[in-house]
Amino acid sequence: MNNHAKYADSIFRRIGSTGLVIFERDGTLLRRTSPSGDYMLGDINEEFVEMLRHLRHLDARFGFISDERGMDAGAYGKSEFVTLTRLLDALLSIRGAMPDFWAAWSDVPHASGTDLQRPADRQQEPGPGAIFRVMDRYGIGKKETVFIGSSTAGSLAANDAGVSVIDYFNNWSEGTAQSEAGKRALNLSSPEATDVQRLRAKIQATLAGPIAAELKHGLQYGSQG
Numbered sequence: 001m002n003n004h005a006k007y008a009d010s011i012f013r014r015i016g017s018t019g020l021v022i023f024e025r026d027g028t029l030l031r032r033t034s035p036s037g038d039y040m041l042g043d044i045n046e047e048f049v050e051m052l053r054h055l056r057h058l059d060a061r062f063g064f065i066s067d068e069r070g071m072d073a074g075a076y077g078k079s080e081f082v083t084l085t086r087l088l089d090a091l092l093s094i095r096g097a098m099p100d101f102w103a104a105w106s107d108v109p110h111a112s113g114t115d116l117q118r119p120a121d122r123q124q125e126p127g128p129g130a131i132f133r134v135m136d137r138y139g140i141g142k143k144e145t146v147f148i149g150s151s152t153a154g155s156l157a158a159n160d161a162g163v164s165v166i167d168y169f170n171n172w173s174e175g176t177a178q179s180e181a182g183k184r185a186l187n188l189s190s191p192e193a194t195d196v197q198r199l200r201a202k203i204q205a206t207l208a209g210p211i212a213a214e215l216k217h218g219l220q221y222g223s224q225g
Contacts, residue, residue, distance in 0.1 A: 009068075009078045010103040011085065012137050016061035019207045020140040022131060022158075025066035025102075027150025028168055029088065032205070039071045039084070044091065047196040052097035053105075054200065060207060061138060063089075064102030065131070065154075067124045101137070105130045126154045128161035135163075144204045148199070166202050 026032060029052075031043045055062050071087075085102045090096050091107025105124040135145055146162040149155030158165045 005128065007087075009082050009105050011064075011089065012101045012103075013098075014054065014138075015098060016059050017099050018059050019061055020135060020138060021060055021146045021148065021203060021207070022061035022134060022145065022163075023062065023064050024126075024150040024154045025064040025071070025088075028148060031065060032150070042108070044088075045192070045196070049092065049095055049097055051196055051200045051203075052099070053095065055203070056097055058114045058204075058207075060203075061100050061140070063099040063134070065103045065104065065105060065126075065134065068104050068106060076078040101134060103134055105131060120128040121214070126157035128157050131158060131163065135161075135218065143209070146203060157205060164206050166199065166206065168199055176194065 016195040019130050023029065029045060029048055030039055031045055052062065068076045068078060070076070070084045072080075078119075081104055087100070089102065105126050107130055120222075131147065135141070142162045146167050147155070147158035147161070147163050149158055149165055150168050155165050186206055
């Protein structure tokens with residue numbers, strides 16, 4: 001099922017059906033660079049994309065949350081967020097790793113139902129409200145949700161939301177990324193690939209309960225048919 005819905009400038013689909021994995025976009029899919037600069041297509045973590053394909057194979061429900069930063073360093077706002085999201089979404093779709101959702105930390109409505117307003121030239125502070133909104137959108141509880149945090153603020157927000165947290169803190173500079181690309185060309189193991197493999201194992205272990213429950217439900221449904 002690939003139903004499509006938007007909230008503000010976020011995208012929600014129904015592709016996966018098991019659990020809920022929320023990744024911080026920057027620092028996982030997109031490598032953080034030091035010093036911070038413009039994002040380039042080479043900043044996409046290929047080992048991470050391969051892991052996303054595996055999650056899609058498991059029928060896991062996953063997606064990304066971020067601030068409204070665009071491709072250019074220091075460029076923030078809804079239009080910048082939309083442009084970068086569309087680009088990344090198309091690239092992941094082509095590679096068989098289309099996410100269920102893209103959300104922004106700023107997508108938290110006031111009690112009146114209006115969107116939270118903030119200056120477009122500043123980063124948004126992560127908060128549990130955005131995580132709750134994603135969970136509510138899919139009707140998923142805390143026990144079935146895991147947050148992959150690539151920043152201290154993001155992990156703290158997830159802790160406040162009461163969901164499982166896996167920290168994934170990496171800071172791959174442009175030089176490091178080039179070195180890793182060279183190792184991949186020589187078919188050598190890299191520290192980045194090892195980190196992604198460890199992350200994949202942690203996610204699978206955290207989702208073991210929801211996946212087992214889904215498989216059990218499927219077997220019961222099949223036996224009744």
